[in-house]
Amino acid sequence: MCFACSPRNPIGLHLQFSLEDGVCRTTFTAGEVHQGWNGCMHGGLIATLLDEVMAQWLWLQGIAGMTAEMTTRFSRPVPVGVPLEVTARQTGGRGRLFELAAEIALPDGQVPVHARAKFLKV
Numbered sequence: 001m002c003f004a005c006s007p008r009n010p011i012g013l014h015l016q017f018s019l020e021d022g023v024c025r026t027t028f029t030a031g032e033v034h035q036g037w038n039g040c041m042h043g044g045l046i047a048t049l050l051d052e053v054m055a056q057w058l059w060l061q062g063i064a065g066m067t068a069e070m071t072t073r074f075s076r077p078v079p080v081g082v083p084l085e086v087t088a089r090q091t092g093g094r095g096r097l098f099e100l101a102a103e104i105a106l107p108d109g110q111v112p113v114h115a116r117a118k119f120l121k122v
């Protein structure tokens with residue numbers, strides 16, 4: 001019962017994903033229960049969104065992969081109550097190793113957070 005994507009997880013994020021033209025995409029609006037600082041989304045949950053959209057880039061192509069390494073750059077706070085667009089794409093890789101990048105965009109196009117990760121096919 002995945003915390004990020006299972007529709008049956010009562011405390012989960014219930015994310016849904018699509019993959020088109022090599023880009024995996026989801027949307028999420030954080031509520032008060034997802035805050036760290038007042039008005040700002042918790043950084044661990046931001047990382048969850050980014051990790052999951054990259055994992056789903058693989059999964060929607062029939063590849064089961066686990067996160068082996070992930071770096072997240074928090075450039076600006078992510079506000080709660082605002083629809084976020086979360087996207088991922090492949091940046092490299094060889095054999096079992098997939099290198100991916102993900103970002104969160106605000107409605108005005110600003111990108112407050114982005115991440116890079118390495119996934120290993122399992």
Ligand SMILES: CCCCCCCCCC(=O)SCCNC(=O)CCNC(=O)[C@H](O)C(C)(C)COP(=O)(O)OP(=O)(O)OC[C@H]1O[C@@H](n2cnc3c(N)ncnc32)[C@H](O)[C@@H]1OP(=O)(O)O
Binds near residue numbers: 052118
């Ligand atoms: C609907 C479902 C959708 C999917 C949902 C997924 C959930 C979201 C994604 C996650 O959050 S997964 C949870 C967080 N991640 C983990 O818990 C992973 C914990 N780590 C492991 O289980 C293992 O380390 C791992 C499976 C990632 C790799 O173990 P393996 O035994 O399969 O591989 P190994 O360690 O032998 O490494 C294989 C090769 O990759 C290389 N490698 C491993 N990590 C690397 C790294 N970080 N960077 C570069 N190379 C790396 C390693 O050096 C080696 O190179 P060589 O083949 O040349 O010897």
